[in-house]
Amino acid sequence: MGGCDSKAKGASPAKTKPKPKAAKPRAKLNPADYIFSQRKDAVLIKEEGSVAGEQFNVEECRNCDIFLLDNIATSFVDECHDCRIFIGPVETSVFIRNCSNCSLVIACQQYRCRECQDCKLALFCGTEPIIESSQNMQFACFDFNYFSLRGQMTRAGLKPWNNKWWMVYDFNKNEDKPNWSLLDQAEASRLLNLEKCPSIAQEELENEGVVPVTLGSRPWPSQETCFVVFLPDSEHLIEAFMSRAVSSWTLCRTRAVQLKEDQLKTLFAWAKEPRLAKCRGEITGIQVCGNNVFKEVQDTLTNTGMVTGAKNLRVVPQKETESLSKQFFETWKDEV
Known part of the structure; x- marks a missing residue:
């Protein structure tokens, strides 16, 4: 009887593991190009x-x-x-x-x-x-x-x-x-x-531009604004909202940033949802302006296909918009 390391009669020899293929050398670039x-x-x-x-x-x-x-x-x-x-x-x-x-x-x-x-x-x-x-x-x-x-x-x-x-x-x-x-x-x-x-x-x-034109620090045509915050991993929802914003309202400013926990607590204090302060990943803010814009944004989010993504965004209350949008777009700097 053979032991554990014995070979059975007629058994095929053990296969050797194939050597990994060498990485293809990168083509040498011509600096003149x-x-x-x-x-x-x-x-x-x-x-x-x-x-x-x-x-x-x-x-x-x-x-x-x-x-x-x-x-x-x-x-x-x-x-x-x-x-x-x-x-x-x-x-x-x-x-x-x-x-x-x-x-x-x-x-x-x-x-x-x-x-x-x-x-x-x-x-x-x-x-x-x-x-x-x-x-x-x-x-x-x-x-x-x-x-x-x-x-x-x-x-x-x-x-x-x-x-x-x-x-x-x-x-x-x-x-x-x-x-x-x-x-x-x-x-x-x-x-x-x-x-x-x-x-x-x-x-x-x-064609519709890939980069939306924003007002930034230019004068805004209306002082009535709406500030919408998108949670991480909401790219498709952001694109849908941006497309609607460009056609329906005036796009004031946009930003994507990873915030610290204390900043998240400030941004979402009104929401009374402690879990929002634990968000990991980029938060995107979009601010639009126009007559009756706050109601129109809420109606859009309620009555269109975007309602399915409502859990991934928050509309900042009107009374909080001025202070929180200033902090989000101007005060809180990017981490270098």
């Missing part, structure tokens, strides 16, 4: 898939029309003058340095400029934009669209309802002569020479 440098009076386009999440820089260009139509890791724009530039969506930061008289349309997580002047921007920014040693900078909300933008923003980790374009922080604040101002929103869609970019068809521009 990831920079536009020292160009003048040119139209420069990077199509979707040509940057594919790598860094891309622009430097020393004059009077150029530049379109970076892909998701990007990070981007630097240096010493450019009289240019019209689209950048994005950018996973991390865009840094503009020593540029003048440029028009820029940018979607990014972080925006910073230094020693720039006379530039106009239509901006999507997930954090507070920063300017330093710059003058006559003008900001409006991002207003641009093409078929691939939504997917590119997703790959870059940018959420369309988290745009702080209007919360500009100036390192060299000058109360007597401010270094930045609001750009007329109507100008935002005219900053680029789109006729010079055959990659984008007119129908793409006319």
Whole structure:
């Protein structure tokens, strides 16, 4: 009789575990494919898939029309003058340095400029934009669209309802002569020479925008507002509400943020639901304004398909809206 380690007659030899396949080496990148440098009076386009999440820089260009139509890791724009530039969506930061008289349309997580002047921007920014040693900078909300933008923003980790374009922080604040101002929103869609970019068809521009246009710190047409808070993992519900908000009311401001427990307790104190202070994940706030908007929002949430998601949102009471919206959108800063 054989022991436990004996082999039966005619048994097949033990199979050896196959060796794991070696990871396919990453193709070597050509640095020249990831920079536009020292160009003048040119139209420069990077199509979707040509940057594919790598860094891309622009430097020393004059009077150029530049379109970076892909998701990007990070981007630097240096010493450019009289240019019209689209950048994005950018996973991390865009840094503009020593540029003048440029028009820029940018979607990014972080925006910073230094020693720039006379530039106009239509901006999507997930954090507070920063300017330093710059003058006559003008900001409006991002207003641009093409078929691939939504997917590119997703790959870059940018959420369309988290745009702080209007919360500009100036390192060299000058109360007597401010270094930045609001750009007329109507100008935002005219900053680029789109006729010079055959990659984008007119129908793409006319589709409903991926990034909703918000008022931010502009004057609001109505003082009657409604502040709706969405609990974590409510993306589809947020998109449905945003679509309704754009068509029915005026969208004031939006933000997605992970709050501390004491902030959650303050935000939801009126709800008397202790579990809300234990939320883990991003809380999204959307504030709209308009005549009779509070009742209309409640009717929408009650009488449409959004009622099925009611457990994932809370409408802040009217008497609490002013104070809580100010804390949520202005006072509570992002964790760095």
